[in-house]
Amino acid sequence: MKAAPFEYARAASIAEACDLLARHGDSAKLLAGGQSLVPMMAMRLVRPAFLVDINEIAALKFVRREKDAARIGACTRQCVVERDEALTERVPLLRQALKWVGHIQTRNRGTVGGSLAHADPSAELPLAAQVLGAKMALRSAKGTRVLDAEKFFSGPMTTAMRPDECLEEIHWPAWSWRHTGSAFTEISVRHGDFAMVAAAAQIAIDGDGRCVRAAFGLGGAGGTPLAFPKIAARLVGTRLDDAVVNDAAHAAATETEPGGDLHASAEYRRHLAGVLAARALREARERARSM
Ligand SMILES: Cc1cc2nc3c(=O)[nH]c(=O)nc-3n(C[C@H](O)[C@H](O)[C@H](O)COP(=O)(O)OP(=O)(O)OC[C@H]3O[C@@H](n4cnc5c(N)ncnc54)[C@H](O)[C@@H]3O)c2cc1C
Structure with missing residues (x-):
């Protein structure tokens, strides 16, 4: 399939791009790398009447x-x-x-x-x-x-x-603690596909190995990417033993509301959420310890 007809303008400045958006309203879309927009236009999942190309700005x-x-x-x-x-x-x-x-x-x-x-x-x-x-x-x-x-x-x-x-x-x-580590992991059907579930974490520890700050989250486990600041705050002051990390990861998984599809049920995605959150937290912890 080919995209529905559209008009195209290449903006030379941010001000020009904003003017074009103001003039064309809902019917306009910005074109950046085109890696999501162009396939969606080709499948006619979106039909912008006006494309504002921002690649030359x-x-x-x-x-x-x-x-x-x-x-x-x-x-x-x-x-x-x-x-x-x-x-x-x-x-x-x-x-x-x-x-x-x-x-x-x-x-x-x-x-x-x-x-x-x-x-x-x-x-x-x-x-x-x-x-x-x-x-x-x-x-x-x-x-x-x-x-x-x-x-x-x-x-x-x-x-x-x-x-x-x-x-x-x-x-x-950017976190300024010397012993800071982060990690990202995911499961997808093939490498390069969107994640079935993804997990990211960042941990900072002091010289004694106690956690001074933690942040982690899950993708593919709800309508938006999810972060769990309250659960992460419980890690602060601990030595991030596996049991503490696993508890936090599973507490986060129970808060997720993933959907089910051809590739994985909602229940399996929630299970993956707990496993991957724990894995990301452990990897981040190990990197923080090695700094
Ligand atoms: C084969 C393939 C595999 C991919 N796999 C993954 C993957 O595993 N993970 C992943 O995250 N992505 C994946 N992508 C998508 C890729 O990361 C895209 O680059 C990204 O989603 C969109 O970036 P873009 O610059 O191409 O934006 P575009 O496709 O140009 O635009 C995407 C949307 O963002 C809007 N937009 C763009 N820039 C701005 C701006 N500055 N301000 C306001 N709105 C803006 C556009 O109007 C449009 O609605 C994949 C794409 C392909 C083709």
Whole structure:
């Protein structure tokens, strides 16, 4: 099948992209890497009447490392983030998550912002954003605003972005504890497919091996990527023994509401959620201990 007819404009600046969105309203869509939008158009699952191409906007492509964060322009290609050693030192979960995203070819075109805006509940970058508490800077012709990941992801393939807004940059918090480790793991039918269930974790420990901060979450286990800050807070002050970690992982799994499909029942997905959350937490703990 081919896409329904549409008009196309290549924006030269963020302001121009926002003007075009304001002018064309609901019927317009931004085109970033096209790795999700173009197949969906070809299958006529979406039929935008107007495409605003943001690929040539240099101001949307950057990686800036700051003391307590990394800022990434929304149109930065996933492969650029994946290969950035200094960024990986600051926010290791990004590379760990990207390893599971599609294939080299899709990561060469796909953008960080495109993946977040697409908001697939099984996608890896939205889960990393939710676990780390990333912030999304949005721009429209009317002004700017910033949304926490928690508010940004509002449902399956749905975000709190308005039709006239462009995701401009993403602010990824970097933890400053010396002994910090993170991990990402998932189960999918084939490597490169969307996850059946995914888990991500980040742990910081002090010199005595006690947990000083923990964050973890699950993808593919509900309508949005899920983080469990209250359960993670229970890990703080412990030595993260396997029993404590397993308890936290299983407590999180019981809070999930996965759907069932051809590949896995809801019950199996919930079981996987507990197993993978424990695995991610243990791997993050081991990395923190080895720092
Ligand atoms: C074979 C294949 C396998 C894949 N496997 C995976 C996988 O395992 N995990 C995974 O997470 N993804 C996977 N993907 C999807 C891939 O990661 C996409 O790159 C990503 O979902 C969308 O990014 P994009 O830049 O291509 O965005 P596009 O496809 O261009 O856009 C996606 C949506 O986001 C909107 N959008 C894009 N940029 C912005 C912005 N700056 N502001 C506001 N809205 C914006 C668009 O309007 C559109 O609605 C796969 C894709 C393919 C083709």
